[in-house]
Amino acid sequence: MTAGHVLYIKDSGVPGRDGRVKSIQVMPGRNGTTPPFDSVTSTNCRSVLGWTNSGDENYDYGAIVIPTELGSITGWFGFGAWPDADLLKTTGNIAGYPGDKPPSTLWYDSRGISAVNPLKVHIDIDTAGGQSGSAVYRIINGSRYAFAVHAYGGATTNSGTRITTQVYDNLVAWKA
Known part of the structure; x- marks a missing residue:
């Protein structure tokens, strides 16, 4: 899970930047330049209409669906x-x-x-x-x-x- 504005950018003021992210790299547990776990790139991100359509802060959440079992190494919340x-x-x-x-x-x-x-x-x-x-x-x-x-x-x-x-x-x- 993550914030919706991480996955779907609204009103950035930068031409061509707004909208759904195309891909996102997940790097759990960074420690400066040392990544202690594997990283994984996902193109499967979810959010809700309350965020994507209207940018309502009450609905600013989403999820990155990763294509691996990275959680079996890092653990889960x-x-x-x-x-x-x-x-x-x-x-x-x-x-x-x-x-x-x-x-x-x-x-x-x-x-x-x-x-x-x-x-x-x-x-x-x-x-x-x-x-x-x-x-x-x-x-x-x-x-x-x-x-x-x-x-x-x-x-x-x-x-x-x-x-x-x-x-x-x-x-x-x-x-x-």
Whole structure:
């Protein structure tokens, strides 16, 4: 899973850039110039009409369907849809590759959830451009479960598209 704006570019202001990406290279776990795992290129990307047709931030999510079993080497995150009360008492975690840090270095932060609404999760977790599409996740019994897809920075909090039942169902269908 990732942010929809990673897969379908809207209103970039660059002639010929907008629209569905033609291919995307997935390189899990970068460590500077050293890729610890294989990379894979995919031309099979999914998003939803709420993003691709109107650019609605509430629907800014998608998925990259990769043509290999790379996850059997790297492992997988789980994902789920949880009620407001559960999310508001959990710690949100995010790891990604912020553009304000040395290139291709993984950074991590965690904090409590600031607010939730039916379609978004607001987090007071430090992020920067380049981290769009990172899972916002919780840890349950040592396993990581995404509950939102990070997509936006804000003046007081950052936010991501919440994994609702509808988002969950789309992700499961795309995985199949």
